Amino acid sequence: MSTDVFSDALNRVKQIGESADVSPEIIEGLMHPKATMTASLPVRMDDGSTKHFTGYRCQYNNVLGPTKGGIRYHPDVSLEEVQALALWMTIKCAVVGLPYGGGKGGVIVDPKHLSPMELERLSRSYVRAMADFIGPQTDIPAPDVYTNARIMGWMADEYEAIKRVKAPGVITGKPVRLGGSLGRDDATGRGAYLCVLELAKKKGLNPAETTVAVQGFGNGGYHAVRLLQDAGYKVVAISDSQGGIYSDNGFDVNSIYQEKQRSRRVRAVYCEHSVCELVDHKSISNEELLELDVDILIPAALEGVITAKNAANIKAKYIVEVANGPIESDADPIIDEKGIVVIPDVLANAGGVTVSYFEWAQNRAGYAWTLEEVHQRLEHIMQKSFADVWELTESENRSMRDAAYTVAMRRIGQGIEAHGTRDYFNS
CATH class of the missing domain: 3.40.50.720 (NAD(P)-binding Rossmann-like Domain)
Known part of the structure; x- marks a missing residue:
């Protein structure tokens, strides 16, 4: 992995945005994450000692909706990586037309070296640090590298204990019996x-x-x-x-x-x-x-x-x-x-966030879908999104990556333009 992964991600947005005739105001907006939190996470280890782990959460862009993105546990997690992943999630949600912006989180840790109880304490410590930063209508985490449904269940439980409410929509990728969606696993x-x-x-x-x-x-x-x-x-x-x-x-x-x-x-x-x-x-x-x-x-x-x-x-x-x-x-x-x-x-790889969106929608409605419904809706969104990108690839003679980014930036741009841009205010 490049040590300059965030700069690399920004460079790609700038290059594609300029060639796609996207407004400089929109490109500039995507150069800057909206908010990032860094926290020290104290965890009581099984031997009685306390270790501190560094955790991050980035809310990159919320023009199209609350931010959405996974939490990864990995020794190579860094602030730059989390910001890059949040930027990619911003683009991804716009490509497949979800009412989300992009977010991401991570903890610098090798989870293979933690016992199950230490892993639970770390997960709950992360939520305690981020409880005022995340929420079902502001920023919705999900699983990522070396995190899973059980960890998401711990995190959702901790959030609800802190806020004294039932809020299944605060986190997606949960166990099905805790409000998770069928079809999220694959x-x-x-x-x-x-x-x-x-x-x-x-x-x-x-x-x-x-x-x-x-x-x-x-x-x-x-x-x-x-x-x-x-x-x-x-x-x-x-x-x-x-x-x-x-x-x-x-x-x-x-x-x-x-x-x-x-x-x-x-x-x-x-x-x-x-x-x-x-x-x-x-x-x-x-x-x-x-x-x-x-x-x-x-x-x-x-x-x-x-x-x-x-x-x-x-x-x-x-x-x-x-x-x-x-x-x-x-x-x-x-x-x-x-x-x-x-x-x-x-x-x-937008299928994961798409079914996470389905889970969030089911949690908000209080109504669960069948596995067949999830698969059918996912297939519809992926087929339509592929067609949108492919059409632009063919009509403007672009690579699929350039076309996908162009689709996303134009949709984000439409959201920004709805509030007014420089061209509007100077007209």
Whole structure:
């Protein structure tokens, strides 16, 4: 990940905004986060000592609605990363037409080194620090890297205890019995999968002849390739933070996922019921996976894995960004020159925030939807959003990333113009 990830994100907004004929006033507004909070989070450890962790929450832009975005627990979390993620979330919500602005949060911690009770204390400490900064009509957190439904349940419970109200809409991604939505668990991967289906229609892809590699086998990456395999696509490479595996013959995604839950490792296995056997494969690094000669590459890990240094080595015909910001801005021209079609993160991974929006809407209405309703509504939004971006890509001869950002900035611009801009007041 680039140490200057926020500057890189701003640079991309500025470059695309200027080429898209977006008002300088709108671009300037997107250069500055609305508000950011930094807090020291005291946590009583199991041995009786107290440790302090640093937590962040950024509300980037709320022109189109309350801010929305996940909370990640990771040792590499930084203020700059949180601000970049909040900016991307601002763009993402506008691309898919949600009534949200962008936000993001994070804690500098390796959650693997915490006991379950320490993890709960940390999560509640975060909410105590942020209780006056978040809220169901101001800023709505959700899960992200190394956070999950249980953690969101702890956070929602702590907020309600502090405020002395029932407020299920304050946080999304909760357990279903605590107001969570059906379909949230695979929403990010499903959104990416739906984008691939739309791309296949445009490019005439035959699933049986289309190879897929995924870097990152967490929630988003796993569900994306699981659904693609179910649709007939051939998944030939999978990796996690420890390394990867490759086979021309492809893998059974569910077998590998089942083994990872058991051993915490990505291993080339085929499982039938509880019996697993090793299959022929080649061990590869994450870097090697990115450069495989496959049809579809899915970077689903962290930011900045494709840079100007390795972009020329990318051989995939299509890249689907399930991770946030996996391609740095200085790699964009190289990728475009090679003719690689990129479905950008602000579209490809928008399924997660879309179903989070569904959860928030259900919480506010006090009425739960069926899984079928969630899937149908998600499919409708992803198909329409893909069509909006693709139409601009074709009509203005832009990359899909440029088109997605242009769609978003013009929608944000319409919100700003409704209040009046320099042109209005000087007319």
